[in-house]
Amino acid sequence: MRLGDFEVYRDILLQESGVDINPEKTYLLESRLTPIVTKWGYPTIESMTLALRAVPDPELIHDVVQAMTSNETWFFREPQNYVTLGKYVIPYLVKQRKRKKSVRLWSAGCSTGQEAWCMALTAREALLEHKHWKVELLATDISNESLEYAERGIYNQHEAQNETSIRQLIKYFEQSRMGWNVKDELKTGVSFENSNLLHETEDFGRFDAIFCCNVINEFSPEARAKALDNLAYHLEDDGFLFLGSEDKWVDDTGLFTTLPGHPHVLILSDGDYKMTDFPVTGSPE
Amino acid sequence: MPSCLIIDDSRLVRQVSRRIVEDLGFTCGEAEDGKHAYEVCEEFMPDLIIVDWNMPVMSGLEFVEKLRAMEGGDHPKVIFCTTEDNLGHIERALRAGATEYIMKPFNRDMIQSKLIQIGMMRNEVA
Numbered sequence: 001m002r003l004g005d006f007e008v009y010r011d012i013l014l015q016e017s018g019v020d021i022n023p024e025k026t027y028l029l030e031s032r033l034t035p036i037v038t039k040w041g042y043p044t045i046e047s048m049t050l051a052l053r054a055v056p057d058p059e060l061i062h063d064v065v066q067a068m069t070s071n072e073t074w075f076f077r078e079p080q081n082y083v084t085l086g087k088y089v090i091p092y093l094v095k096q097r098k099r100k101k102s103v104r105l106w107s108a109g110c111s112t113g114q115e116a117w118c119m120a121l122t123a124r125e126a127l128l129e130h131k132h133w134k135v136e137l138l139a140t141d142i143s144n145e146s147l148e149y150a151e152r153g154i155y156n157q158h159e160a161q162n163e164t165s166i167r168q169l170i171k172y173f174e175q176s177r178m179g180w181n182v183k184d185e186l187k188t189g190v191s192f193e194n195s196n197l198l199h200e201t202e203d204f205g206r207f208d209a210i211f212c213c214n215v216i217n218e219f220s221p222e223a224r225a226k227a228l229d230n231l232a233y234h235l236e237d238d239g240f241l242f243l244g245s246e247d248k249w250v251d252d253t254g255l256f257t258t259l260p261g262h263p264h265v266l267i268l269s270d271g272d273y274k275m276t277d278f279p280v281t282g283s284p285e
Numbered sequence: 286m287p288s289c290l291i292i293d294d295s296r297l298v299r300q301v302s303r304r305i306v307e308d309l310g311f312t313c314g315e316a317e318d319g320k321h322a323y324e325v326c327e328e329f330m331p332d333l334i335i336v337d338w339n340m341p342v343m344s345g346l347e348f349v350e351k352l353r354a355m356e357g358g359d360h361p362k363v364i365f366c367t368t369e370d371n372l373g374h375i376e377r378a379l380r381a382g383a384t385e386y387i388m389k390p391f392n393r394d395m396i397q398s399k400l401i402q403i404g405m406m407r408n409e410v411a
Contacts, residue, residue, distance in 0.1 A: 157388055163398050166386040
């Protein structure tokens with residue numbers, strides 16, 4: 001691929017997903033784009049590039065971005081985050097949201113849904129002894145295909161059982177000929193929306209905890225700052241932002257600071273946290 | 286080094302499981318059915334047991350029920366590893382005292398993640 005053509009894809013990816021790709025990855029680009037070239041009926045990648053330079057179909061852009069970004073995930077990826085959510089953050093929120101009796105969670109960049117279901121499951125388990133509390137969860141992604149998969153909530157045996165404990169599996173999933181289906185009980189209060197962290201989106205309101213794990217690690221510094229600004233805007237004054245282990249970037253927005261003892265959890269620098277209500281016993285795994 | 290007993294009537298499955306579990310840092314013993322496994326446990330109670338369901342002489346389920354009634358039989362963590370994949374079987378296994386349950390086919394990653402979940406291994410980045 002010529003450098004000029006490469007720049008077309010680099011720009012699209014940067015605009016749409018915030019991911020900045022390195023020219024050394026041209027080979028990867030070609031292998032990932034080939035199925036899209038075939039799907040849209042272009043004779044070569046070059047002819048598809050020409051179309052993208054002209055007036056591109058938004059659907060084509062969607063497919064290109066989808067092909068170039070990673071959507072790999074699995075149940076309880078980032079296990080320490082679920083421990084922190086269940087043992088620390090939910091118990092803290094129980095003290096702070098006594099009137100509302102509900103927690104709002106957001107899985108930002110939910111891919112095929114495993115993270116969203118694990119968040120819902122963890123929150124429910126943590127609220128077992130607190131009757132009448134509700135869990136509301138929004139899961140968003142830029143890929144319609146991923147969202148459809150996520151919302152369906154059907155996983156094959158291998159995916160379902162690998163990181164899930166058998167007790168969780170039989171409690172929150174039911175067996176079907178397709179594999180293991182998320183039970184309706186867990187689906188209650190969970191919704192899926194197509195949304196891009198870099199675009200002006202509808203206002204989803206504020207959340208008590210947001211998981212945005214291994215999503216913005218490949219973003220350019222500018223895109224990352226924009227995404228963080230968006231996430232901070234949607235966080236309650238005492239909300240928590242959970243990151244993944246691949247998120248090794250430095251936050252230079254100044255919007256967040258690390259929750260002491262939990263390196264992957266960020267809190268708002270100018271937030272309003274009742275730190276004395278935060279459980280201190282034990283330590284995360 | 287923690288110890289593990291692998292119970293399966295297939296020599297091939299025992300071999301594969303043994304290689305995985307030894308590689309993950311366990312010493313390993315083998316038994317080809319529940320009765321033999323019970324005798325092994327009378328001599329030496331392992332820390333971990335990986336057991337198949339369907340075996341001649343004594344099934345995995347019967348073995349686990351008997352194991353949990355033995356002196357010291359509440360110590361081992363027990364993972365069923367079987368082709369029986371329906372809810373009824375899973376519930377019976379848990380009632381009998383199984384710690385975890387793997388539906389075959391299995392692989393190294395699956396065994397490793399179950400061992401981490403039940404606290405038999407630390408979660409280390411390979």
